[in-house]
Amino acid sequence: MNLIVKICGLSTPETLDVALACGADMVGFVYFDKSPRHVGLERAAALAARVEKRARKVLLTVDADDVSLAAAIAAFDPQALQLHGHESPERIASIRARFGLPVIKAIAIAGRADAEHALLFEAADYLLFDAKPAPGASRPGGNGSAFDWSVLSEIETRKPWLLAGGLDAQNVADAIVRTCAPGVDVSSGVESAPGVKDPARIAAFIAAVRRVGEGGTGSAPGPERRAWSLSRLL
Numbered sequence: 365m366n367l368i369v370k371i372c373g374l375s376t377p378e379t380l381d382v383a384l385a386c387g388a389d390m391v392g393f394v395y396f397d398k399s400p401r402h403v404g405l406e407r408a409a410a411l412a413a414r415v416e417k418r419a420r421k422v423l424l425t426v427d428a429d430d431v432s433l434a435a436a437i438a439a440f441d442p443q444a445l446q447l448h449g450h451e452s453p454e455r456i457a458s459i460r461a462r463f464g465l466p467v468i469k470a471i472a473i474a475g476r477a478d479a480e481h482a483l484l485f486e487a488a489d490y491l492l493f494d495a496k497p498a499p500g501a502s503r504p505g506g507n508g509s510a511f512d513w514s515v516l517s518e519i520e521t522r523k524p525w526l527l528a529g530g531l532d533a534q535n536v537a538d539a540i541v542r543t544c545a546p547g548v549d550v551s552s553g554v555e556s557a558p559g560v561k562d563p564a565r566i567a568a569f570i571a572a573v574r575r576v577g578e579g580g581t582g583s584a585p586g587p588e589r590r591a592w593s594l595s596r597l598l
């Protein structure tokens with residue numbers, strides 16, 4: 365089973381290279397200046413160019429306007445946009461039409477009431493289920509906190525999706541088996557400190573996902589949520 369692995373918040377050539385060498389399918393760059401993982405436009409092109417065709421580049425923004433998005437897209441040359449703010453379905457449709465890139469919409473989940481929220485985002489190409497940040501959190505994602513995965517059983521979306529929030533090499537196999545996620549996304553769980561990616565943790569995370577994909581956990585993900593795949597994104 366080809367599980368998708370996205371390593372988010374890469375900001376140095378060294379750790380980007382590790383993620384690519386370990387076989388990450390997608391690499392995420394954060395363009396949000398309140399984040400410790402923010403990559404400014406002056407460094408973006410050189411970093412993004414290292415990816416070549418080894419993985420899909422995902423540009424993460426938070427409620428960015430069109431001018432800011434255009435500048436970041438020109439610099440990162442991404443294959444997909446991850447929208448991690450309060451972008452409405454109308455705003456997502458507008459961004460897709462204007463920039464011609466697939467959109468991954470982050471959906472903040474705290475409980476069952478949030479499951480229905482996902483249904484509003486038909487305009488997105490992919491959904492990313494992430495933990496809702498605690499009140500007062502300084503950023504809307506990348507906080508290293510998990511949510512109650514059982515909530516996902518309430519979601520009837522037909523969109524391809526990724527699981528995120530508080531994942532690491534120790535819990536990712538369990539997360540995949542419990543949720544049947546077709547792909548996973550991680551940032552804090554492969555860091556030694558906020559914004560500091562750790563090569564050994566990146567390698568361990570990707571290896572843990574690949575073991576599940578090969579059936580090495582003894583319990584392969586079920587077929588229900590795999591009727592479709594993320595192949596269009598790859």
Ligand SMILES: O=C(O)c1ccccc1NCC(=O)[C@H](O)[C@H](O)COP(=O)(O)O
Pocket residue numbers: 372373394396399400401424426448494503504505506507508509528529530531549550551552553
């Ligand atoms: O990483 C950030 O600093 C960030 C800032 C603003 C919005 C989103 C951000 N990150 C999102 C991610 O890195 C992941 O997609 C997701 O939230 C999982 O993060 P983590 O729980 O840290 O693994």
